[in-house]
Amino acid sequence: MPTKNQDPPTRRTIRRALITGVRGFTGEYVRDELLQAGYEVHGTLTRADLERQPPAEHEHVLDITSVHECRRVIGTIKPTHIVHLAAISFVAHDIALDMYRVNVLGALNVLQACIDVGCHPGKVLIASSANVYGNAAGVIDESAPPAPVNHYAASKLAMEHLARTWSDKLPIVITRPFNYTGRGQSGRFLVPKIVSHFTQRRPFVELGNLDVARDFSDVRMVAKAYRALLESFAVGETVNVCSERPRTLREVIDIVREVTGHDPEIRTNRAFVRDNEVKVLVGSAAKLRRLAPFVTPIDFGETIRWMCGAGIDVERPLTLEPSP
Known part of the structure; x- marks a missing residue:
C-alpha cells in the first residue's frame, strides 16, 4: 500500500500492435521487430493461410474486405498501434478488381472499424508503394506528383487519397516503400528469382529488361523504419522508405x-x-532520416549474401514491385 504522500504504483503501459497480413513477407519481419521491442503483437491472416498452417497465438482470421469482420477483430484486440500491410502486391495479378477491393476497400475498412468500435490507436501506419510515382525521373521525394502506370499503383494511390479522409480522426502515417527484398520473399519477385537460380546452379536464367533500375532496400531495414515511424511524432505524413541507391x-x-x-x-x-515498365525508380530518404534518424540502409551486397544462405522457391511470372 502506498503511504499518504506516495503516488499509487503505475502499471506498465501495454503496447499492443495489430499487423494486417502478418504472414506476408513484410509482416513476418515487422512482427519480429515489434516483438523484440516489447510489443504484444497480434496479426491477421486470410482463410487461405489456414490451408498452410493453423493460426498461432494472437493470430486472427480476417477477410479485410468485410468491415464487419474488421470491427470484430479490432474491437477484440483494441490495438494501441496498427500496421496495415495486407494487400495484393503482385502487379501482374490476373483480376484487377481484386486489387481495388483488397488494397483500397481493405484499408478503408480498417480505418472505419477503428472509429466504429471506439478504438483510438496511437498510430496507424499504412503501407502504400513508391510505384505511385510511375516513371518519374531523378531522385523522387514525397512532393513528386503521382503518376501510376498500372492497376497496382493506381489502387495504392486511391487508397492513400481515401485514407487521408480519416486524418482528422486517426493519427495516420503513409509509407511509400521502394523495392525491397530479403529471405522469404516469393520467387515471383525479381531478386529472389535471381538468387535462387544462382544458388541452385541453374544453367540459365530468363529475365526481362536488364537496364531497368530500382532502389533496393533490405526488408530488415524496412521493418525497423516502420517501427521507428510508429514510435515517432509523425502524423499525417507520407514517407518514402528507400536506400537512395538505384541498381540496374x-x-x-x-x-x-x-x-x-x-x-x-x-x-x-x-x-x-x-x-x-517503370524504367528508373529511386527515392529520396531525406524525410525518413528526419523522422527516423537511427534507421540506416543495409548494404545491398550484405543483403545478397544473407539471401544466398537460404533456399528460395522459384515461381513465375516475374515482377519488380515490392512485396508488402
Missing part, C-alpha cells in the same frame, strides 16, 4: 554472380517485359 538488373546479377561464384547464361524473355 545487370548490377544485381553481377553482385549475385560474385557472391555465388556461378555464371549462368542470362536470357531476355520478352514475356517478362511490360509495355508500361
